[in-house]
Amino acid sequence: MKLRHWWQTLGRLTRRLITVIGVLLVLAAVAIPAGLAVRNRLYCDPYDVRRVSVGEGEQAQEECVGVSAGYAFEQRFNKIVQAMAGENAFATKGGPGTYVTIAFLGPLTQPDPRVAHQLEGAVAAQRRANHGQVVGETPPIKLVLANTDSSESNWRETTEDLLAMVDSGDRLVAVAGLGRSTSSTLESLKLLATKNLAMVGDAVTSDAIDSTKVRGFVRVNPRVSEQVRLLAEHVGDSAESAAGGKRWRTAALIHSAKPGDFYADSLAAAFKQHLKKQWEAGGNVDYPFSDPPGNQWQIIMSNLCARPPDMIFYAGRGSDLRAFVSSLGESGKCLGQVKIVTGSDAVRLKAEQFPASTFDAISLIYAPLVEPLLLDCTDNQSYQRLLEAYRDLGFDKEHLATGWGIMAHDAVLTAAQAVRRAAGGSGKDPVTPGDVAGFLPLFAQPNTAVSGASGPVMFDSATGNRLRLQLPVLQFRQGGPPDVLSDPRQSKEHPCHRQVGLTPP
Numbered sequence: 205m206k207l208r209h210w211w212q213t214l215g216r217l218t219r220r221l222i223t224v225i226g227v228l229l230v231l232a233a234v235a236i237p238a239g240l241a242v243r244n245r246l247y248c249d250p251y252d253v254r255r256v257s258v259g260e261g262e263q264a265q266e267e268c269v270g271v272s273a274g275y276a277f278e279q280r281f282n283k284i285v286q287a288m289a290g291e292n293a294f295a296t297k298g299g300p301g302t303y304v305t306i307a308f309l310g311p312l313t314q315p316d317p318r319v320a321h322q323l324e325g326a327v328a329a330q331r332r333a334n335h336g337q338v339v340g341e342t343p344p345i346k347l348v349l350a351n352t353d354s355s356e357s358n359w360r361e362t363t364e365d366l367l368a369m370v371d372s373g374d375r376l377v378a379v380a381g382l383g384r385s386t387s388s389t390l391e392s393l394k395l396l397a398t399k400n401l402a403m404v405g406d407a408v409t410s411d412a413i414d415s416t417k418v419r420g421f422v423r424v425n426p427r428v429s430e431q432v433r434l435l436a437e438h439v440g441d442s443a444e445s446a447a448g449g450k451r452w453r454t455a456a457l458i459h460s461a462k463p464g465d466f467y468a469d470s471l472a473a474a475f476k477q478h479l480k481k482q483w484e485a486g487g488n489v490d491y492p493f494s495d496p497p498g499n500q501w502q503i504i505m506s507n508l509c510a511r512p513p514d515m516i517f518y519a520g521r522g523s524d525l526r527a528f529v530s531s532l533g534e535s536g537k538c539l540g541q542v543k544i545v546t547g548s549d550a551v552r553l554k555a556e557q558f559p560a561s562t563f564d565a566i567s568l569i570y571a572p573l574v575e576p577l578l579l580d581c582t583d584n585q586s587y588q589r590l591l592e593a594y595r596d597l598g599f600d601k602e603h604l605a606t607g608w609g610i611m612a613h614d615a616v617l618t619a620a621q622a623v624r625r626a627a628g629g630s631g632k633d634p635v636t637p638g639d640v641a642g643f644l645p646l647f648a649q650p651n652t653a654v655s656g657a658s659g660p661v662m663f664d665s666a667t668g669n670r671l672r673l674q675l676p677v678l679q680f681r682q683g684g685p686p687d688v689l690s691d692p693r694q695s696k697e698h699p700c701h702r703q704v705g706l707t708p709p
Contacts (some may be wrong), residue, residue, distance in 0.1 A: 321606050
């Protein structure tokens with residue numbers, strides 16, 4: 205009898221257990237997909253970067269932001285990130301503690317060719333550092349990508365992700381790239397400086413950002429004021445004298461009024477300073493445009509036609525320059541022959557197509573970050589090694605034409621060389637962010653310079669600005685290489701000086 209009660213009790217418990225298990229399975233069947241759905245809404249596969257909404261209203265779009273060693277952020281980066289993953293596997297094969305990490309930071313989901321060119325240059329520099337002699341071969345360099353989104357609105361979250369990597373097994377010691385010349389970039393750099401991170405800009409051109417504002421910052425690119433000073437030598441008083449004073453006499457300024465755009469602000473200020481005579485002769489004209497300009501080009505054209513200048517100083521981004529040039533080509537016939545003078549972002553127009561007649565009456569003159577046509581010579585061994593790295597990685601060397609890949613390469617290579625200096629002759633000394641940052645301003649003379657593809661990389665130890673970079677003045681040509689109006693190879697300091705007669709401009 206007792207046995208029967210025991211058997212009945214066991215049966216009831218078994219049925220209850222089965223019921224509980226069934227309920228749990230049902231809940232799991234509902235909860236797991238629901239949980240995955242929530243996670244998919246918050247993160248991007250493979251879940252090491254966040255999914256966010258960027259923009260407002262109809263302009264809103266989803267993007268992936270954060271830091272990753274293997275996520276491509278956009279499909280156009282797949283080949284680049286696969287190459288980077290291979291380099292990272294080589295760098296980290298010894299395990300944590302045997303390598304250090306450099307991050308490439310910026311608005312990586314911007315929809316223009318710039319980012320892909322930059323990432324190719326960065327990976328090429330990583331390859332050179334890990335497989336060549338860049339002041340030794342250890343410690344190996346791991347490279348990660350850090351995306352702040354296309355509008356840089358997630359700069360703080362991504363920067364905090366980087367700060368968390370300093371004391372991790374990845375040992376983040378330096379950040380390269382750094383984004384554009386904006387107020388968001390400046391705030392990001394200030395936050396990175398709280399961990400003493402070394403920072404090497406590749407296209408941070410504004411004079412409003414330097415190491416007097418942010419400790420540990422240097423840049424391999426030229427500043428806006430350098431670009432305009434060079435342009436002034438070509439279109440300023442000396443050029444007037446050479447032409448009998450009959451050209452380049454008056455100018456109007458067109459500038460972006462977007463808040464926090466330090467590039468545009470620096471350009472406007474530099475034009476007023478270095479080409480003051482021409483601007484004042486044109487009536488101190490300063491026409492601001494909004495972001496986006498919309499129909500403002502029409503009224504700006506009317507204003508220009510009312511008092512036609514010889515030159516237009518364009519202080520804005522290349523993304524708006526295309527629309528301005530198109531509007532000038534369509535509505536600016538009243539101006540006759542006119543020169544647009546602008547900064548390095550004009551290189552964006554290389555990817556644009558205009559009607560064949562657009563440049564019949566328009567000349568577009570600019571100073572670039574760098575011009576590869578003037579660097580490709582046998583004497584410039586660093587540039588030849590960059591080309592070798594591109595071939596090894598399967599990258600298109602034609603992408604170097606914009607200069608962005610060259611600047612990104614030199615930024616990452618500079619950070620890598622500072623790492624190797626900090627690691628000592630054995631390559632085994634402990635390396636901290638502060639150690640790496642401390643070496644950057646010491647690359648100050650030709651015998652200590654980094655052998656960059658753009659030439660010897662040296663810095664002003666007080667400001668972090670690059671020294672003695674040889675720049676050309678170029679005239680844009682649609683569908684082909686630019687005309688070289690001022691050739692820096694005439695300088696003995698240019699890496700291709702000896703072959704200036706052998707390398708076609």
